[in-house]
Amino acid sequence: MAEEFNPEDVKQTCESYVKKKGALAFGLANIETLDRIAPEGCRPADMLPKVRSVLTVGVGGGTRGSWSADAKTLAYIGDTETMAYRIAYGLAFYIEAKFGYRSIFVPPDMNPEKGARVPMQSLKLHAEVAGIGARSMAGDILLHPEYGMMYYASVFTEMELPPDEPMADNPCPHPSCVKLYRQSGQTPCMRFCPVECLSGSIGNDDKVEEMNYDSHACAEMSQQYEAIPSVLLDTLDAKDPIERGMALHGPENQVIWYKLSIGAGELLSLCYECMRVCPITQTAPMANPVARGAGMRQKVIEAEAAARAEQAAEKGE
Amino acid sequence: MAYGVTQQMIDTFGEIVFKLSLNKQTRRGDPVRELDFAAIETTRAETGLTDEEIAERIGLLPEQVGVVRVFTERKYHKIDQHRRIFHLGGGKRWKKEDYRSPAERLQFREEAMKLRESINFKPELVARYIEDGYWINETLNGWLCDHAENTPDKTAILHPGGDVTYQELKSQVDHLTNGLMSLGLMKGDVVAVQLPNTLDFVVSYLAITAFGGVMQTIHMPYRDADIEFFLDHAQARAVICLPAFKDFPTAEVMLTMKEKLGALEHVITIGDTAPEGSLSLNDLKIEGTPKIENPPVGSDPFLLLYTSGTTSNPKGVPLTYQNMMSNARVSVAEFEMTADDRNLSAAPFSHLYGLFNLHVALSAGATNVLLPAFSPPDLAKLVEQTKATTLFLGPAHATAMINAGLMEAHDFSSVRFSVFSGAACPAQMMEDYRAKIPGTVISQLWGMTETAGATYCRYNDAADVPLRSAGRASPGDEVRVVSAEDGTPLPADTEGELQVRGCSVFPGYLNNLEANADAFTEDGWFRTGDLATIDEAGNLSITGRTKDVINRGGVKFNPADIEDLIILHPGVEMAAIVPVPDPALGEKACCFITLLGDDSVSLDDLCALLDEKKVAKNKWPERLEIVDEMPLTPTRKVIKGKLIKRL
Numbered sequence: 001m002a003e004e005f006n007p008e009d010v011k012q013t014c015e016s017y018v019k020k021k022g023a024l025a026f027g028l029a030n031i032e033t034l035d036r037i038a039p040e041g042c043r044p045a046d047m048l049p050k051v052r053s054v055l056t057v058g059v060g061g062g063t064r065g066s067w068s069a070d071a072k073t074l075a076y077i078g079d080t081e082t083m084a085y086r087i088a089y090g091l092a093f094y095i096e097a098k099f100g101y102r103s104i105f106v107p108p109d110m111n112p113e114k115g116a117r118v119p120m121q122s123l124k125l126h127a128e129v130a131g132i133g134a135r136s137m138a139g140d141i142l143l144h145p146e147y148g149m150m151y152y153a154s155v156f157t158e159m160e161l162p163p164d165e166p167m168a169d170n171p172c173p174h175p176s177c178v179k180l181y182r183q184s185g186q187t188p189c190m191r192f193c194p195v196e197c198l199s200g201s202i203g204n205d206d207k208v209e210e211m212n213y214d215s216h217a218c219a220e221m222s223q224q225y226e227a228i229p230s231v232l233l234d235t236l237d238a239k240d241p242i243e244r245g246m247a248l249h250g251p252e253n254q255v256i257w258y259k260l261s262i263g264a265g266e267l268l269s270l271c272y273e274c275m276r277v278c279p280i281t282q283t284a285p286m287a288n289p290v291a292r293g294a295g296m297r298q299k300v301i302e303a304e305a306a307a308r309a310e311q312a313a314e315k316g317e
Numbered sequence: 318m319a320y321g322v323t324q325q326m327i328d329t330f331g332e333i334v335f336k337l338s339l340n341k342q343t344r345r346g347d348p349v350r351e352l353d354f355a356a357i358e359t360t361r362a363e364t365g366l367t368d369e370e371i372a373e374r375i376g377l378l379p380e381q382v383g384v385v386r387v388f389t390e391r392k393y394h395k396i397d398q399h400r401r402i403f404h405l406g407g408g409k410r411w412k413k414e415d416y417r418s419p420a421e422r423l424q425f426r427e428e429a430m431k432l433r434e435s436i437n438f439k440p441e442l443v444a445r446y447i448e449d450g451y452w453i454n455e456t457l458n459g460w461l462c463d464h465a466e467n468t469p470d471k472t473a474i475l476h477p478g479g480d481v482t483y484q485e486l487k488s489q490v491d492h493l494t495n496g497l498m499s500l501g502l503m504k505g506d507v508v509a510v511q512l513p514n515t516l517d518f519v520v521s522y523l524a525i526t527a528f529g530g531v532m533q534t535i536h537m538p539y540r541d542a543d544i545e546f547f548l549d550h551a552q553a554r555a556v557i558c559l560p561a562f563k564d565f566p567t568a569e570v571m572l573t574m575k576e577k578l579g580a581l582e583h584v585i586t587i588g589d590t591a592p593e594g595s596l597s598l599n600d601l602k603i604e605g606t607p608k609i610e611n612p613p614v615g616s617d618p619f620l621l622l623y624t625s626g627t628t629s630n631p632k633g634v635p636l637t638y639q640n641m642m643s644n645a646r647v648s649v650a651e652f653e654m655t656a657d658d659r660n661l662s663a664a665p666f667s668h669l670y671g672l673f674n675l676h677v678a679l680s681a682g683a684t685n686v687l688l689p690a691f692s693p694p695d696l697a698k699l700v701e702q703t704k705a706t707t708l709f710l711g712p713a714h715a716t717a718m719i720n721a722g723l724m725e726a727h728d729f730s731s732v733r734f735s736v737f738s739g740a741a742c743p744a745q746m747m748e749d750y751r752a753k754i755p756g757t758v759i760s761q762l763w764g765m766t767e768t769a770g771a772t773y774c775r776y777n778d779a780a781d782v783p784l785r786s787a788g789r790a791s792p793g794d795e796v797r798v799v800s801a802e803d804g805t806p807l808p809a810d811t812e813g814e815l816q817v818r819g820c821s822v823f824p825g826y827l828n829n830l831e832a833n834a835d836a837f838t839e840d841g842w843f844r845t846g847d848l849a850t851i852d853e854a855g856n857l858s859i860t861g862r863t864k865d866v867i868n869r870g871g872v873k874f875n876p877a878d879i880e881d882l883i884i885l886h887p888g889v890e891m892a893a894i895v896p897v898p899d900p901a902l903g904e905k906a907c908c909f910i911t912l913l914g915d916d917s918v919s920l921d922d923l924c925a926l927l928d929e930k931k932v933a934k935n936k937w938p939e940r941l942e943i944v945d946e947m948p949l950t951p952t953r954k955v956i957k958g959k960l961i962k963r964l
Contacts, residue, residue: 033352036354036357037349037354037357039361039367041367068406068407068408069406069407070405070406070407070408070409071402071403071404071405071406071407072402072403072406073406073407074406075402112383113368113379113383114367114368114369115338115365115366115367115368115369115370115371115382115383115386116338116339116340116365116386116390117340117365118367125349128349128350129349134347134350135344135347135349135350139342140342140344166349166350166351166352167350170347170350192410192411193411194401194404194405194411194413194416195401196413207346207347208344208346208347209345209346210343210344210345211342211343211344211345212341212342212343213341213342213343213344214339214340214341214342215340215341215342215365216339216340216341216365216390216393216394219394220394221401221402226394230391230394233391255402
């Protein structure tokens with residue numbers, strides 16, 4: 001049997017843990033609310049039967065500069081969601097180790113047996129109900145007035161902790177978006193969507209009246225993992241050898257294989273023979289990790305010696 | 318099929334499964350944040366159903382729904398959408414109208430791909446031409462754009478209707494390009510042109526090639542049967558022609574071709590009013606800058622010319638920009654041509670020589686003076702009127718002007734450089750010509766449709782060089798003479814088969830495997846079929862055709878020299894010697910002649926002449942055929958194959 005803990009203290013400890021690891025936002029979603037909204041099969045208890053709490057963390061996207069970069073660059077640097085997953089993964093272990101309650105990191109993945117783009121759990125719903133994001137006109141991407149767009153990850157635990165409330169206000173639509181909508185009938189996100197998957201309206205109260213999001217159209221461009229089997233099938237179907245080769249080697253498909261390689265363990269630049277024989281690599285004083293460690297230890301020894309000498313001097317020894 | 322699903326089931330249930338699974342989310346207000354559960358329920362049905370829900374609804378197993386859904390989604394799921402990511406961000410905002418996927422933009426018809434498949438250069442030679450700077454990424458329209466930008470007010474064309482600056486020419490080309498593209502013509506399409514050397518020809522040529530089209534030229538003298546062969550072989554999609562030429566109802570014939578030939582879709586005629594069924598070229602001039610999504614590049618084919626067919630059926634010769642532009646660009650310096658030159662071509666633009674000349678002048682940014690149709694007085698008058706500085710002509714053009722006394726009657730003093738090509742150039746004629754224009758430098762050029770301008774005398778060559786040779790190889794090209802027996806290279810001044818290799822040499826005949834197999838050596842030398850000698854300095858002299866060689870009892874001789882002597886007979890206009898089978902000797906020489914006057918000429922007369930000229934008896938013709946007319950190519954070469962058939 002697990003030890004008794006003060007739920008508020010535990011909640012605060014968890015928040016401190018995740019924020020120390022780099023999370024920007026932390027909250028707990030009300031399980032009853034989730035159960036009423038999530039469809040059967042996608043509720044927390046469908047994954048962890050004795051779940052009592054849903055903890056959610058939000059991690060910031062790229063730097064401000066990254067929004068100015070082209071989309072190709074953003075595609076390479078924009079995957080800070082993996083950082084959110086790492087933090088939530090650590091949090092599940094942390095709760096089990098520190099408080100003794102069974103916990104799991106909620107996989108962000110799809111449930112392919114269920115249908116087209118049906119997630120096992122909606123991380124978005126967890127975060128929204130936990131009050132660390134509100135749905136925007138941009139395909140319900142969650143936004144936070146302080147942190148903007150974040151990536152989210154969740155942990156389910158059998159430890160009962162006090163839930164939070166959804167955000168009191170929705171930062172979307174921004175006043176400038178309302179202004180543009182009044183002029184053109186479109187918000188910026190609608191206007192510049194490359195696959196035109198967004199539409200909707202803003203009411204007289206300057207709040208969202210209706211938001212339409214064609215996730216199928218969006219996925220055609222944004223969910224590259226869905227393109228992979230199609231690319232492979234097209235390759236098999238192609239009659240022309242050049243067409244077949246280009247389906248795999250076309251520069252615009254290369255990003256898929258690149259990411260696949262990265263995801264499979266950074267299978268890039270694995271040779272290093274040139275560096276093995278490079279004199280700088282081999283002889284630079286701090287190049288060797290052992291030497292680096294030794295150097296640091298030496299610095300610590302020197303610093304301690306200096307401190308002792310200082311103390312001795314103060315004491316007049 | 319997996320889980321008992323057949324293709325028929327996918328076809329039958331695909332649409333409804335796709336529709337039900339489609340997750341088009343709708344949110345009214347902010348119900349989740351506001352915990353408005355009733356509102357959430359109203360939108361739940363609007364989101365896509367899971368496979369289980371669909372299975373329950375339509376009567377399939379959930380696993381079967383999965384199979385049907387995946388295969389149907391594939392129909393609708395555009396896999397190349399993720400490519401758009403390469404066109405987003407970085408200060409740009411997405412505009413649908415600015416983007417088309419590469420697959421949509423870079424389209425080619427099957428016929429165009431076949432033409433491209435006939436482009437077969439040797440990889441190691443291509444590497445050399447690129448590394449040495451001969452082949453670069455240049456196009457005809459690129460040159461035009463450069464001149465229109467840098468020297469917009471410079472006169473590009475002087476023609477009977479006036480003068481046209483480079484800026485005006487660019488504008489006319491742009492407008493016609495718009496019109497041609499509006500017909501659905503696309504990169505790689507062949508557009509045939511049967512026009513004289515007019516402004517319409519130049520504008521059509523530049524407009525066709527601007528959108529990546531391939532221009533096929535048809536010589537003006539060609540009639541129904543020839544035209545049908547050329548249009549069909551090239552799979553031409555459109556033809557631009559005169560409504561009629563002399564007594565030939567060109568448009569009418571072309572419209573008949575349109576009915577007969579599957580590929581030919583458009584007949585475009587010059588002038589404001591087009592015969593019924595054809596389009597007016599002027600109506601196709603649409604204002605605005607063309608938006609070309611699949612622009613031509615240096616390695617593209619852009620010309621489809623045909624050999625004259627002196628020995629066999631005409632062969633299609635596709636030429637790339639790199640072939641032709643490099644040849645013209647390097648020749649500008651060799652000819653010392655500048656933007657100040659006014660260049661006049663007596664040769665038709667439908668022929669490689671005329672086009673080569675046009676390209677050289679265009680490369681230099683010079684003015685092209687147009688002579689729509691050659692006649693000795695018209696050429697002489699035009700030189701005087703326009704003060705042409707460079708003149709590209711054939712020996713026949715010069716001979717006709719000399720004989721008619723036109724060079725004395727008109728002022729030729731502006732002509733600083735005269736290039737002869739197209740046929741053998743008698744030294745005496747060239748000396749006579751030069752004597753009449755003391756300030757002019759003369760040059761001889763040798764080339765074929767397959768080689769472009771392969772050799773020529775340079776502007777600063779010694780004065781005697783053009784009298785006895787067609788000069789050295791053009792930069793980037795090589796010439797050699799080999800033994801007709803075993804293909805070994807022969808020493809200087811030895812007659813043998815001429816072979817050419819280089820950046821201007823064509824990449825192979827269109828749809829003609831047999832001809833291609835014979836045309837090139839393993840290491841990429843083109844077998845020209847000409848007999849030639851090359852002197853120590855590398856100057857080339859053409860001496861005849863390998864296929865013309867007569868093999869009389871094992872003694873082979875080139876009849877070209879004999880023909881040159883026979884036409885010295887006062888009663889002979891033209892002479893052509895061909896082999897005639899002989900049971901004892903294998904072959905004997907048969908001479909065909911046309912007469913100058915009414916007096917007949919006998920075989921004995923010719924033999925007496927040859928005896929007088931000390932020609933060995935075994936080279937004398939042993940049969941004489943007098944004909945009213947020689948079968949000639951449009952470039953006035955005797956079609957000996959037709960003569961042989963008469964025997």
